[in-house]
Structures are given as C-alpha cells and as structure tokens.
Amino acid sequence: MRIAFLTAPEGVEQVELTDPWQAAKDAGHEPVLVSTEPGEVQAFDHLDKADTFPVDEVAGRASADSFGGLVLPGGVANPDFLRTDDQAVSFVKAFFEQGRPVAAICHAPWTLVEADVVRGRVLTSWPSLRTDIRNAGGTWVDEQVKVCDHGPNKLVTSRRPDDLKAFCETYLDVFAREAA
Template sequence: MSNALRNKTVAILATDGFEQVELTEPKKAVEQAGATTRLLSIKDGEIQGMHHDKPGDRFKVDGLVADATIDEFDALILPGGVANPDTLRLDEAAVAFVRDFTRSGKPIGVICHGAWTMAEADVVRGRRMTAWPSVRTDLRNAGADVVDEEVVTDKGLVSSRNPDDLPAFCKKIVEEFAEGRHEDRVS
C-alpha cells in the first residue's frame, strides 16, 4: 500500500445503473494509495451497480451530492454505465457539483459514459479527453478535443474509454490525485 493519497478524500459520484467495475476498481486503487472515499449520489440508501446490462451489487451511499461541498474533497471519480450519467446529468445538484469541482482545479477521473455529466456541466470545452465511442460526439459538440486513447490526461482531468482501460486509468488517477489542484485548469 502506497501513501501517495494519505489524508486525501475522494468523492465518487454515481447513481443507479453505474458500471460496477468502473466504480470498484478506481475506488480500490485510491484507497490502496491511502485515500478515503465517499460515495455520493442523488438519492439516499443504496444504488444499483451493473455488469454491463445485468444487475450487479448494491452499494450504500455515504451522502447526497446536494448536501456535499467541493471543499470536503480533494478529487472526484465519475464512473460510467449508460443509465448512471444519463440520470446524473438531469439532476441540478449533481451537475452543479461537477461544474464547481472542475472549475476548482481539483483533479477528476472520468471513464466511459461518465463524461456525459461533464458535458452537461459545460466544462469540457477546450479539454483533451476520451470516452466510450457513443459519447465522443457529445463531447465534441460540447467543445472537447476528443481522441481515442486508453487514458488521456489534461491538467488533472483523467479520462478513459471503457473497463478494458481500467489498469491504466487507475494508475493515472492515483498520480494526478497525488499532484492535487491544477491552477491552470480551463473553466
């Protein structure tokens, strides 16, 4: 276990329909590096993970995103899954949290469909990113410079395409989260 993220708290924002491995693997990586994680959602109780199109496990929510402030966290993880970000991008508190987090310069890890929430928050303009193929047009339309690479880093924003990219994604988010705030973040 590394101590690269000791004394750091990482928010994970998700709701029903998240791709389970895109939450569990990054969570495990940052916790093994010493971070504390908190699962935020738009609803209390538990949220449903998915193994692509089949139900996975249920996960206990640590708090509501509407009650959270970005000052409580050092970094943010946005897992994918089709239903998860599609629902989050319709929630005003979730979108505001992502917008404020991005503008703060604190690092963010986003994978697969998770980038939809960032596009809705209007924080991808001018950013170099990747995502699941069907999300890339939405990112381009929102002003991102979209590429098809395993992992892309742009001033603390780490993005990946799919679960196959998780080893590279997890390694890179630990590095970027350890660096901390990026003052020259594009808003």
C-alpha cells in the first residue's frame, strides 16, 4: 500500500516522520513524502535543525485516491504551516471524503482542525491543542493512542514522540484492516 506522509517544507519533527516511515517500510508498504513544495523538507529535533528528506510528490498535484492512507507527523511549525496552505488542507480533507484512514501525532491535528474534520470525533494530541480540538467540535482525550471510527474512515491519533511505538503499531494495523 502507498502511504502519504504530508509535511511542510520545514518544521516536521524528525522522529515523528522517520519512525512511522520506517515502520511502514518494514511492514512492506511504500511511504511517499508529500509536501507543499518540491525539493527537500527540513526536519527538526525539537527546535534544532536535523536532517533533510527528498519530496516525492507535491500536495497540489498529489491525489488522495492514489494512496491507501495518510500519516501526518507533528512538530509545532509543521502543522502550523500546513493549515495555512489551501492545497495541503484540501489534500487532507480528500482522505476523509474518500473514507481513507488517517493517522496524526502530536501537533498534527491542527491540520485536521483546519480541514474541518474533527467534528464529532474523539482524538488525542499534544495537550496544547485540546482547546482547538474542542472548539472545532471534537472531543479531546489524554491517551497514548486513540482510534476513532466516527464517519466512513478511521482516525488514529497519538500525543507525543514517547507514544511512537504504540502509534506505529496501531496505525499500521488500522490501515491494513481498512485496505482488506
């Protein structure tokens, strides 16, 4: 299965990109880095620059129907940038409209709030997003990983890098079940 990993050109939390990416590869899937611009994305280790990664596809030209699911890594700057980019928000929204599974960790649900897809859903995130999620009509919970099946697709969310092991196991299980 092809899995889209959507990031901004700068600001993605490296471990929240690389751990789920490697987990997808290890499970036999094809991870694809989608960004708002061609070239490379600059990852961060908290506030320090880390590695760069080559962009495979651009959000404005990528189609949700060519992927089995979507992963949204966090980092504070990453979703803050994505939620201001209309093409990125449309790309995310398309996964929900098509009933495809989505996984988001840490600050990534900010992009979900902007795409107006949290209403009626139960999810978790970095604690500072709690009010944004509630204001967007969602229910925020403080859990390591949360699977919500409200609507036609499944949404997997986690709070922070410490939750990555559970996040990766859960999102891969959910994506595999949805593809079957």
